[in-house]
Amino acid sequence: MGVIGDLLAVVAPVFICVGIGLLWGYLRKPFDNEIITSLVYNVGAPCLIIATFAKVKISSAALGELALAGVLCYAAFALIGGLVLRASRLAIADFLPSLMFPLTGSMGLPVCLFALGDPGLALALVYFMLGTLGTFTVGAAIAAGRMSFKEILRTPAVYAVIVAVYMIVAEVHAPQWIVNTTSLLGGTVIPMQLIALGRSLMQLRVAGVGRSTALGLFRLVLGAGVGWGVSVALGLGATARAVVIIQSAMPVAVSSYLFAQLYNRKPAEVAGMVLISTVVSFVTLPLLLYFVLHAG
Amino acid sequence: MLTDIAAIIAPIFVCAGIGMGWVRLGKPFNTEMVTEISFNLGIPCITFSTLTRLTVSPAAFGEMAVIYIIATVLFLVTGAIVLKLVGLPLTTFLPGQAFCNNGNMGLPLSLFAFGDTGLAYAISTFVISSIGSFTVGMGIYSGRPSWGLVWRNPIIYGVVATLAFMLTGTKPPQWLANTTQMLGGVAIPMMLISLGVAMARLKVAGFGRAFGLSVMRIGMGFGVGLALAEVAGLHGAARGVLLMQSAMPVAVNNYLLAARFDRSPSEVAGTVVVSTALSFVTLPLLLYFVLG
Numbered sequence: 001m002g003v004i005g006d007l008l009a010v011v012a013p014v015f016i017c018v019g020i021g022l023l024w025g026y027l028r029k030p031f032d033n034e035i036i037t038s039l040v041y042n043v044g045a046p047c048l049i050i051a052t053f054a055k056v057k058i059s060s061a062a063l064g065e066l067a068l069a070g071v072l073c074y075a076a077f078a079l080i081g082g083l084v085l086r087a088s089r090l091a092i093a094d095f096l097p098s099l100m101f102p103l104t105g106s107m108g109l110p111v112c113l114f115a116l117g118d119p120g121l122a123l124a125l126v127y128f129m130l131g132t133l134g135t136f137t138v139g140a141a142i143a144a145g146r147m148s149f150k151e152i153l154r155t156p157a158v159y160a161v162i163v164a165v166y167m168i169v170a171e172v173h174a175p176q177w178i179v180n181t182t183s184l185l186g187g188t189v190i191p192m193q194l195i196a197l198g199r200s201l202m203q204l205r206v207a208g209v210g211r212s213t214a215l216g217l218f219r220l221v222l223g224a225g226v227g228w229g230v231s232v233a234l235g236l237g238a239t240a241r242a243v244v245i246i247q248s249a250m251p252v253a254v255s256s257y258l259f260a261q262l263y264n265r266k267p268a269e270v271a272g273m274v275l276i277s278t279v280v281s282f283v284t285l286p287l288l289l290y291f292v293l294h295a296g
Numbered sequence: 297m298l299t300d301i302a303a304i305i306a307p308i309f310v311c312a313g314i315g316m317g318w319v320r321l322g323k324p325f326n327t328e329m330v331t332e333i334s335f336n337l338g339i340p341c342i343t344f345s346t347l348t349r350l351t352v353s354p355a356a357f358g359e360m361a362v363i364y365i366i367a368t369v370l371f372l373v374t375g376a377i378v379l380k381l382v383g384l385p386l387t388t389f390l391p392g393q394a395f396c397n398n399g400n401m402g403l404p405l406s407l408f409a410f411g412d413t414g415l416a417y418a419i420s421t422f423v424i425s426s427i428g429s430f431t432v433g434m435g436i437y438s439g440r441p442s443w444g445l446v447w448r449n450p451i452i453y454g455v456v457a458t459l460a461f462m463l464t465g466t467k468p469p470q471w472l473a474n475t476t477q478m479l480g481g482v483a484i485p486m487m488l489i490s491l492g493v494a495m496a497r498l499k500v501a502g503f504g505r506a507f508g509l510s511v512m513r514i515g516m517g518f519g520v521g522l523a524l525a526e527v528a529g530l531h532g533a534a535r536g537v538l539l540m541q542s543a544m545p546v547a548v549n550n551y552l553l554a555a556r557f558d559r560s561p562s563e564v565a566g567t568v569v570v571s572t573a574l575s576f577v578t579l580p581l582l583l584y585f586v587l588g
Contacts, residue, residue, distance in 0.1 A: 005470060012471035013478050020337065020479075030329040038323065039489075043314055114474050176299065177306035180408050184307045184488075185314075187481030195333075 003294060007286045010114040014107060015282060017191055021198020036196050040189055045105075046160030048186030049125055053164035054174040055183070056122040062240065063168060066123045069230050069244045070130040074100060076226045077248075078138075084218065090211075094265045097139040098257075098273050099219050102250035104128040106193035107278075111285070112243050113190070115293060120243055127247040129161050135255055143263045200254050201278060204271035212272025216252060219277050220284055223249035242292045249288055251277035301583045304408040308401060309576070311485055315492020330490050336450050338483025339399070339426075343419055343454030345476040348461055348468050352416040356534065360420040363528055367421075367542055368394055368428050370520045378512060384505075388559040391433035392567050393513055396544035398422040400487030401575070405540055407484075409583060410533035417537040425541075426451050429549050437557040494548045495572060498565040506566030510545065510574045513567070518543040518582070536586040543582055545571035 024031055081099035085092050102108070105128050112124035136151040152158055167174060174182075206212065227248025231241040252273045260270040318325055347357070375393030379386055396402075399422050406418030427446055435441035446452065461468055468476075500506065521542025525535045546567045555561035 009470035009474050013475040016475045017479065029332055030326060032324070032326040032329050035324055035326055035329070110478065176303035180303050181307040181310045184404065184485050185311065187478075188485050191479050191482050192333075 003290065006293070007289055010111055010289055011282075011286055013114060014110050014194060014285075017110075017194035018198035018201070021195035021200075022202055023198075024195060025199040025202035031196075031199055033196060033199070036192050040192055040196075042156050043185055044189035044192065045186075046156045047182035047184075048189045049129070049157060049160040049164050050167075050174065051179060051182035051186040052118065052122050052125055053167060054179050056118045058119065058122050058168060060165075060169050062123070063126060063165070065234065065236065066126045066240055066243065067130065069234055069236060069240065070127045070247075072230045072234075073127075073226050073244065073248050074130060074134055076230065077101075077222060080222060080226070084222075090215075091265075093142055093145070094260070095215060095270070095273075097135070097142050097259055098252045098270050099215070099222065100142075101131050101135045101139055101253050101256060102219065102223055102248065103197075103253040103278070104131045104247045104250055105253075106190070106197045107281075108247045108250045110190045110194065111246055111289070115246070115289060116239055116242055119239055123240055123243040124247055127243060129157060131247075131253075132157060135253070135259075139256070139259060143259045143265050197254060197278075200257075201275060204257065204275050205268055206272040206275055207268035208266075209272055209276075212269050213276050215269075216273040216275075216277035217280060219252050219273065220249060220281060224288060245292050246288065249281075249284075251281040297584070297587070300587065301580050304405060304583055305579055307408060308404055308488060308579075311404075311488035312492035312495065315489040315494075316496040317492075318489070319493050319496035325490075325493050327490055327493060330486050334483045334486040334490070337479050338481075338486060340450045340454030340457075341476040341478075342403075342480030342483045343423070343451055344458050344468075345473065345480040346412060346415050346419055347455075347458040348473065348476075349412060350416055350462075351411075351413045354462050357416060357420050359528075360417050360534060360538070361424055363524055363530075363538060364421040364424045364541070367520050367524055367538070368424060368432075370524075371516065371542075372432070374516055374520070375512075378516075384509075385559075387436055387439070388554065388563060389509060389567070391429065391436050391553065392509070392546040392550040392564060393516070395425050395429040395433045395547050395550060396513065396517060396541075397491075397547045397572070397575075398425040398541050398544055399547070400484070400491045401572075402541045402544050404484050404488065405579070405583075406537045409540070409587065410536055413533045414537050417534055418541060421537065421541040423451055423455055425547075429547065429553075433550065434553050434557075437553045437559050439557075491548060491572070494551070495569055498551065498569050499562050500566040500569050501560075501562035502566050503570065505563070506570040507574075509567045510571035513546055513571050514543050514574060514578050539586050540582060543575075543578065545575040 077100045078096065081096050082092055085095055109121060109124050109128060112120040132155065133152060136155065137149065140151065224245065227245035231244045236244060254274055257267060257270045257274050261267040371394040372390065375390050376386055379389055403415060403418050403422060406414035427449055430445045430449055431441060431443055434445065518539065521539040525538050530538060548568055551561060551565045551568050554564035
């Protein structure tokens with residue numbers, strides 16, 4: 001099979017699903033983003049979290065280590081991103097959330113799953129959950145100018161994380177009916193999110209190409225650099241290190257665009273960042289994977 | 297045993313329950329979109345992904361398909377005779393007797409009861425009943441057969457692609473296996489949620505008659521399945537899947553077709569809702585019989 005086959009096995013499912021989403025939009029087939037998002041957030045994601053942690057054997061130490069790495073990465077994104085924006089005289093409220101919170105869900109999860117199997121997915125979910133919490137609190141606070149903790153309590157995935165962490169710490173095994181049900185429902189999350197991603201890329205209205213390109217590329221470089229730095233600093237093992245680097249180097253999240261739209265923070269330029277960083281990551285992702293998985 | 301049965305049935309109840317709850321909470325649900333996604337993407341992918349990972353030989357898969365064709369013919373003949381005897385119109389009620397819920401209910405049941413082997417057998421019966429429903433079933437509702445629709449049924453492409461790999465004796469490359477497995481994962485939960493949505497939305501008429509027809513669907517199905525399993529000498533997963541798939545409730549698709557050709561849709565809806573509700577009682581018994 002070789003390296004190309006291995007990389008293709010990881011990247012192709014992501015590209016194909018995004019492509020299906022693009023095609024879906026192009027053919028004007030019915031697609032209701034609100035329903036899909038609602039299903040994914042309220043039903044699918046909590047189920048995926050519980051199903052994955054019920055299947056994977058993971059120690060609470062490994063879990064804590066990845067959570068620490070995640071927090072450090074997000075903090076470094078905020079710090080470096082903030083400094084660079086300041087230095088280039090750009091508004092932090094407009095662009096920092098997009099630099100801080102990458103696409104760890106729809107793209108990061110399948111890449112980690114196919115590259116590293118279920119243990120990779122479990123660790124990637126930890127990083128993703130931190131990002132989700134961060135987006136709703138810190139991200140919203142930066143864009144809106146105020147913090148909202150209510151949103152956290154209304155995120156079902158938070159409760160799923162609490163249950164999953166309890167299962168790991170107390171070494172409780174979920175009964176088979178819960179495993180069956182949650183793995184069935186959790187299986188919708190990744191493909192539906194990827195199709196939704198493709199479809200949203202079709203609909204983005206982009207402006208300010210020069211600046212979006214620079215910021216989009218900056219996100220990818222910043223992500224890869226910070227992810228690498230943090231995993232070296234913490235001396236992470238192979239799987240955790242790969243997860244941290246992959247998740248950190250994801251493109252700008254579509255949710256950043258939704259926030260920018262909601263609070264009117266230059267949505268068209270953020271859309272450009274989303275589009276450009278996603279398209280570029282289709283090229284950089286295989287290279288990054290090669291580096292992370294094969295080059296030591 | 298009880299926990300085994302719970303592990304098999306719970307996913308179906310919970311997913312259908314989510315669909316019903318969704319409607320009750322007044323949340324929007326776009327059935328057309330969900331059907332398009334599960335029918336055009338999910339079903340062909342789960343077919344391909346399951347059959348190429350196959351733990352079942354092509355011969356056994358084909359045998360199950362042939363047996364299920366015979367089962368469907370027997371459903372049609374028996375159903376037609378009984379409906380004639382009680383004086384009910386065949387054009388309204390016969391397809392519901394022949395084409396049952398092999399997809400959204402039968403696939404997960406077979407998967408959780410017999411693993412991937414069970415799922416492979418279940419897909420074999422589902423291919424037959426899906427094609428049958430859109431040709432023979434639709435023909436009965438509309439008054440003329442519609443064979444051309446065979447080629448518009450996306451499950452066919454899943455089967456053809458599988459055959460290409462099976463006959464050349466090659467394994468699909470990992471990227472294709474990963475992609476289809478991931479997309480195939482959408483089919484069952486989406487179909488179950490829309491089953492729940494349909495249950496909550498369908499307007500039921502003629503409860504008594506619907507009850508009689510539901511008992512007949514499940515009872516006749518079970519009888520035919522049992523007889524065929526004996527005759528064909530099936531055992532294990534093959535026998536279990538044939539029995540379960542034969543005794544499934546009336547498929548939601550019948551309601552959609554009845555509505556399209558104006559064959560008393562609310563009466564057909566009644567048979568869908570009542571037989572599905574009834575199956576929540578008969579399923580545990582059926583599983584007990586099949587696994588015991």
